[in-house]
Amino acid sequence: MTDSKTIPNDLPTLYIVPTPIGNLADITQRAIDVLSSVDLIAAEDTRHTGKLLSHFGINTKTYPLHDHNEQQKAQALVEKLQQGMSIALVSDAGTPLISDPGYHLVNQCRQANVRVVPLPGACAVITALSASALPSDRFSFEGFLPAKSKGRKDKFLEIAKVERTCIFYESPHRILDSLDDMLAILGPEREVAIARELTKTFETIRNMPLGELVEWVRSDENQQRGEMVLLVHGFREEASDEIPDEVTRSLSILVKELPLKKAAAMCAEIYNLKKNALYKWGLENLDN
Template sequence: MTETVSAPNQSALYVVATPIGNLGDMVPRAIETLQTVDVIAAEDTRHSARLLSHFGIQTPLLAYHDHSDGRQVQALVARLLSGESVALISDAGTPLVSDPGYRLVRRAREAGVRVVPVPGACALVAALSASGLPSDRFSFEGFLPPKSGQRQNRLQTLVAETRTLIFYEAPHRIEECLADMALAFGAEREAVLARELTKTFETIVGGSLQSLCEFVAADPNQRRGEMVLMVRGREADAGEGLDEDARRIMTILLAELSVKQASQLAAEITGVRKKLLYQWALEQQP
């Protein structure tokens, strides 16, 4: 059975995505929701007030962030249980993605309050879509620890990860972060830096971690703004990265084709990297 989506004037907690830079990315449903709910819970009311003013939204604002005490969460849930509708927004992008809201959403659901997502901009998805890195499997790691020792320890736990890794990073730490990544993953590991997405000075640049270190060090402008840093996962060993279907297809193709031809065709069929297929085929030879 298909559920009907609550109208913004019905009692519910609406998790509303807002633009990450370009105000043209504000979706109509988000505007309608923010106009019609009883109250908007915002990470920073001064920051959000400018957004609401731009769209002529006059709904009352109150501050909510992850450092709010339990009493504020309870007060918001009480308003929801009394029949009011509440919209949750962050400073930019989709709430709860390295932003406040987890405790409020969880408590609302436990109380039987309906939680309705109003999707829109999300920096990690926007960055990944334009990165050229594998996007079928990825791991979002959020912000790394600010201190180098703790950051290096966290990175060491990710060295064997084969999925694309996605991080948020503050501009004043980007040089140190890239240097620590080069140490942990190897200077030649492929990475992409996406900076100021959807804004005037949007920059998306890829290369080795070493080349990104040099790029950022040479241009002070690359140490400003909001940043998403993506690192290609570890290259899987031949066989380790091949599922049963890929191995079966390669076995069939190798009966009729050369290793090079079979690897090329299998890569087109399965989406597995040709290099990985080629290496597996070589290892099967007597």
């Protein structure tokens, strides 16, 4: 049974409707209900969206809203909403506004106190992150990489010491150049994942050190095709086994008055180090 909250009501509403990123079976029933029931669908590419609507037997009229006309057309759509219409906003794939049109329309709707209702659904960023085996507790989506090498290198310099996972979109015709620029800035040991053709027949998700990933993509033309998501492991400070001289001197003094275990614990607290490492050093270097 369809919940009454999943379909448009009497209030003029802008619905933000995610569409599949590849596999048409990933559309939600709520999305189908909304697309079937609204007065108008604002679409990034009406021809592309028309194929999706045809597949599900949806006859709702479409209206073009893309990067090149959104600022001019948004006000016209707000006026339609204010006149009582309900409108669904869709992009070519995934969740609208995520590197897709829609920001200006949603912003103007909010300013005009028009109701905006987002639907959950497909998003390549989250889909890729969930299967990348990279840390997902903290991450940032950085959108599409710049088209030119200098811009890309500047972006990689910007994130070089960022400790969270950073996620980018990239096009197939630039993937090798982007990976080469990434390698030049981040080095061959940085862990990177590539997710391509998500939810489609030739879906590939691989993570490995960047130096290996570049060669793997370069050696297989199939990995240079399709929609790409790049995920970069956050910066990790290289661990050092060396204990500073100041710490070892302090430990040597304390151990004359205290058991090694207690002395190591005190030094660890003072210098913010691991007590096990200090205890091990004491066993190997001090007479107890």
